[in-house]
Amino acid sequence: MKRLILIFALIASPLFAVQPDEVLEDPVLEQRARDLSTGLRCLVCRNESIDESNAELARDLRLLLRERLVAGDTDEEAVDFIVDRYGEYVLLKPTVTGANLMLWLAGPIMLLIAAVIGWSFLRNRSQAVGTEVKDGLSEAEKERLRQILDD
């Protein structure tokens, strides 16, 4: 709900993301620019990519990105160029370096831990299946059965 407030609250000018005059002639280059834009953060907005944002700064970044692509940069070079100027804060997808490894590995490690616990629990339970089958009935059940038979 409150997302809606700030998206526009921060931006006084009623601009739109990706203006017609920004679009590159070459559709392949344009597609690359769009794909890269969705991974770059609009710095003055809250949690929006420059592809979605209406802010003036986002437009500047989109134009800068397209300039680099037209100049012949690879995707990586173009993104590095922007990261060099604005810091890793612009990356919506954090790099897999240093402490960020924790972020990327958190899920898989947790899954592994959960799987090990789950598996050992299952083994435990299924061994109990064996004993249950051997005994057939529990003591209480045997007692109950005897009562029924006695009656």
Add this chain to the structure above:
Amino acid sequence: MVLVTQQDYIRGMITELGHFALILAFLVAIVQSIVPLIGAAKRWVGWMGVAEPAAIVQFLLVSFSFGALVWAFVTSDFSLRVVVENSHSAKPMLYKISGTWGNHEGSMLLWVLIVSLFGAMAAFFGGGLPPTLKARVLSVQSMIAVAFFAFILFTSNPFDRLIVAPFDGRDLNPLLQDPGLAFHPPFLYLGYVGLSMAFSFAVAALIEGRVDAAWGRWVRPWTLAAWIFLTIGIALGSWWAYYELGWGGFWFWDPVENASFMPWLLAAALLHSAIVVEKREALKSWTILLAIIAFGFSLIGTFIVRSGLLTSVHAFANDPERGVFILIILVLFIGGALTLFAARAQAMEAKGVFSVVSRESALILNNILLAVSCFVVFFGTMWPMVAEMAFDRKLSVGAPFFNAAFTPFMVALGIALPIGSMLPWKRGKLGKTAYSLRYVFILSVALALLVWVMQTGRSALGPIGLFLGAWITLGAAVDLWSRTGRKGSIQRLFRLPGADWGKAVAHTGLGVTIFAIAGLTAWEVEDIRVAQPGQPFEVGQFTLTLENVRDVQGPNYFSTTADVQVEKSGRSMGTLHPEKRNYPVARMPTTEAAIDYRFWGDLYVVIGDQQADGGWVMRTYIKPLANWIWGGCILMALGGLLSLTDRRFRVAAGARKAPSSGVPAE
């Protein structure tokens, strides 16, 4: 100047009474959280008996208080600070009412109203509960209420007065002036707070030291209800974003969205594990833990929204002092409950035994995937803060991360779901179950391959989504049919219990939503251009013509409205009216997209600025399967509702004496 009319006097009285009722409710809640707890420990029937009437009185008092606040908004009582800051006399009536909870103070009052509502409902419907358990549940529920009453009265009192009342208010944020606000937050809160019931049952059971099949049967309807509300609330919010934001985004992985999504994932896990407790008396301590953590995430969600600790586009009315208060509530409740859990969990011996391949183990897999995916969302949401504090790195974690890290869990869940949901209890054979799904598998793969060939060269996302969607929905149908016995019959199909239908419908909904999200992401068409009035242009199969742009005045805004003629293969499809609005009081522009909702996909048109050459910037999207996303959510909620109507819950609720043995495993 000071001319107090009789109307003013009555209005002031009602507001004061509302404030007074709130304080009174706070006091009642304190009594309700202490007396029944002691009563249950000492087996004093009279003391335990306090819980029931107290819960109902508490609810009535908060309702009155909430009603008084609504009344203040409706009559534009500008002596109240919240009304001045969030309302305006010219605002349409619907938004005056919904504006009551469109701000921090009012929304917290709504929150505590719902806490009390659930308490009162537990008192009302809880006839079948053993008296001690019931007293303890109501007591714990009331403790939560006490914490939030204190929070409201000491940090965010909606009944704060201004010494000098201004003549008019500052208006509600225009983006919130939408029917969406009337329904999205209440549903979300019903969901968040509904989990408090599961929490109260868990803590009460820990105090009681007893968890059995009956407990599983009592706790499941509450969890189910909370999950249904969360599903609807999240879907409404997502739909609202879709039509209001002007480019049709429906999910942003924003911290505040994640705050509602995490409890949803855990509630989904909880309502599945509660089935195992109910039917097989296994997974008891895990289910209790899950209930505690699920409500914990509701509190974390509140904390995230209110504290402003995480930068979010939702950030509204945040305040560090309030954040700290909620953090204390979180630590007290979750810390306390976990301590209790650590002390008592040993006592809950598992009874049911089952083999590695069984319905039980499939539900464990479901729980692992849901809980770990929730953990991933949590980690990603908190990481920017952790990285900044611990490693001095200022970084962002946005949608691309979550899409990459979260999606695999949902894919795994989707693949396992049809097989897992058909495995028999106790002991199953993987091959046998897989065999019964062979046609579904072949058909799903064939459909995906067909689309793969037809869409030549586009991402694999669409076909994968289609495979998962078909696999889950058709699998659910086969599962339902198989429940009718060896010789399936239509008659038997309709006589199946609500739980079976609920399961099939909810799983179908999940399949539909997965397919729709993948399809929309993969097959969206976008067109950005400067449109000249009168000159048609083509987007996909549609021909659009910007016919006219005119100025229109609304009740509290000015609008630039366009008339866009739409044709499809020579046939007129009508006229769309995208708008740009400007709200002078709030001084904020908004875009109102015009959407032609269609079965296979929406046509989404947005008007921008006029260019020097007289043309207008227009953005047109074709959003394939957009409606299916929310259609799937509706199916999920409907499935939950069907499950809720299952006879055994009514039997459980109405029975005076709880059956001590579990429901026979089918």
